[in-house]
Amino acid sequence: MARDERVLRRQARAVQAGLLGAREERVGVVRPLLFTQRGGAGSRHGCAACRASCARGRARDAARRRSPRRGLSLHRRARAPRTGLSPAHRGTHRGRARVLPPRWRPSPRTRGGRCARRAPARASASRGQGARGPVRECRSSSRCRAARARSGSPRARRTRGTARSGPPRCVAGPRAWRRDLVSAAPCARISSAEVLRLYDTRRRETFAFRPRGRTVTMYVCGVTPYDTTHLGHARTFLVFDVLARLLESGGVAVRYAQNVTDVDESILQRAARDGVDWRALGRREERAFLDDMDRLGWRRPDVMPHATREIPTMRGLIDQLIARGAAYRLEGSVYFSVARAPHYGELSRYSRAKMRRILAEQDDARLDDPRRRDPLDFALWRRVPSGPAWPSRFGAGRPGWHLECSAMALRHLGDHIDIHGGGSDLVYPHHENEIAQSETATGTRPFVTFWLHAGPVRLGGRKMSKSDGNMVFVRDALARGTPQALRLYLLDRHYRRPFDHVEDRLAKARTRAAALADRLAGAPMGPIGGDAATREVLTALEDDLHTERAIRAVERLARRAPPTTLASLAALARTVLGIY
Ligand SMILES: [Zn+2]
Structure with a gap:
């Protein structure tokens, strides 16, 4: 089990920022991307090719700052190189990461496609709900005009929740940057599977997700540390862990903040009951919480502000x-x-x-x-x-x-x-x-x-909660199985549905995780590429984070798929779902 935990930690701990201590209050931290490391300010690398690449990157970023292109589409999983560096140098740069991943740029492999060359990304004029995120547009290419005429249906696919104005557009989706799509269909349309769609509680509907800036900002309400982490906490935070991993696997920078309510009536009451200092109680339970979540391979937030240290902001x-x-x-x-x-x-x-x-x-x-x-x-x-x-x-x-x-x-x-x-x-x-x-x-x-x-995690039909005292603790569950198995168990139901804890299902999840590990054992960690296996798993995740469908797909494909696709499956199972 210790080895399994180490595997998860290595994958999820791309960032160790904003933890306990003074650094947690940093503002405007530029966090290295999970995968992309490109030389920039502070690059230690010295080769001429890389220095030139870094200089070009800095110039590009300066231009973007002058004229920011906002609202990235997601998941440009083109098989273009992730960095501007040669493969031999990739990973050696530890400079400040660009918030805009290089994969955004059309790769040399797609430049033969007319759409790729002639369709600059456009920033939408308006933002927010109802605003159109930037999509690759191609209005002027003769090939595109011809394709529209041939199709007899010029209206480009629009996702729900997007505004519409102007003439019909030919829209090529993110994955259309792949050479096969570009060459086969100059104006490939976006299919619903190629856009991340999320359910918004406020609007009570599922919409295409378009971030407003280059970095996706995500805030999750955190814990009030006065008791041990139970499965309800773990499930909620693992859902957002998978979402952050999914976004980052698509090359999108994520800035994730999660608070710690370290002063609260419940902490004070528990401290008074136990006869301990409320600060000491909070610190102890917070460390225990972080330890439990680390064992689960949680991608820690970039910043974890504490209520007691933000009083001036609140005033x-x-x-x-x-x-x-x-x-x-x-x-x-x-x-x-x-x-x-x-x-x-x-x-x-x-x-x-x-x-x-x-x-x-x-x-x-x-x-x-x-x-x-x-x-x-x-x-x-x-x-x-x-x-x-x-x-x-x-x-x-x-x-x-x-x-x-x-x-x-x-x-x-x-x-x-x-x-x-x-x-x-x-x-x-x-x-x-x-x-x-x-x-x-x-x-x-x-x-x-x-x-x-x-949704809540329930035990015997009642919500698992500290106040009711009907809890199953993460550390107890981990004592009987691997963190991968517990992740598989907690993610094996759609996040909006209530989750009923059943010991038998947890035991079954341990068997399933072990079977998956056996099947994928020895498979190299390949790129999350454009193969059918990748597409099926990503389609489930991009459809309002259906982790349970994604997990089933991974298990089925791992059993049946040819060995050539195991590399991308292994990468997806480990880096996005964390179940292998
Ligand atoms: Zn909150």
Whole structure:
């Protein structure tokens, strides 16, 4: 088992940034890509060819900064070289990675195709929901015009959720950069399988995912460390782990932030019960959480901000909300006025009565002042009778939980986030309140393009939770099997569906993982190329992250596929799914 853990760690730990310690508060960290390492600033490499390549890269990046091309399409899995370096030099560069992977550029192999040469990537004028991400467009090529005329159906395929204007377009998808597609069909259309599609909770529909910038920003609500990591935590974070790995395997840079709520009523209560310092309890449990997740091969977030170290940011956000008239002071506390958020309730779509019912069941409801203007108003800053408190111009107190995530997300990822995730139990009030605070403070809407929520893990029909005490711990599950087996087990159901823990299925997952390891053992780690096996697995993942279909495909193909495809399957199973 120790060897299995080492294998996973080696694959997932491309980045060790933003962990415990001073570095976690870095802003604007340029993190090396999972795969792509190209010489740049700080490159140690000295050969003339590579220096020239680095210089060209710097010039290109400078040009891009002057005129940023925003909104990359995903998954340009052309078999072009990943780097501008010769294969012999690849991996030797440890310079700062470019956020735009070189695979974006048409490879020399595709330049014979007219579309490839004549179709510059265009930035869409508008962004956000309903905006069209850049696609390879080709309007002027005579071959393309002829192909459109022949097809008799000039309308290019558009994905749902995209705006449309102007004349019909010929759209060639990311994978059309492969030479076979380009040469066979000058204006190959995108099929649904070639675009990552994700379900957005706010819009209640599945849309093509188009990041707004060169780097995909992803924020996931993290843990309140006061107890051991259970399968519910692990499943939620593994879903976003696979999503980040999938994006990075397509050559897209990801900036992933996940908070640690290291001061909270539940921590304080547990510390008081156990007679330990609340800080020591938080640190101990956080380290245990990171250790458990490391054993599972978790791709750690690039930044893990802690609530207690972001207090100045939170106070600043409160000031902004007060200045905009969206917050009011009440006896040393500050409340957000939901009446000032016109879209309040759009995420959960709950009635006021249901919201009030849920709020009444919350642990910290008793801390709220009944004199609020509206019972749905929530605390941004609370005056607390006892326990740790921080000074502010409103009086000593503690920040509200919802405010923490807004402040950290805005600080570390900016006014707009591509993907915001968490458990489905966070939709209301936590994420609803996050939207209200963030959009009101920044004036930017939407705050998040895609809200992704993972279904709960249940035991005996009840949600596995610390508060109910019905938990199966990750370390207990790992004691009886490999991390690959536990990943396979937890990812073997679509992330939006509830997951019922059954010991028999976990035992079966161990057998399945062992069989997969046997079949793929000895297979070289090949590129995630354009073969049929790769396509089938990726199609499942790109369709709203159907990990269970992807896993079944990997297992079936590993049993039946010719040995030539095992290399790409092995790479997919290890680098994207982490089950081998
Ligand atoms: Zn949160």
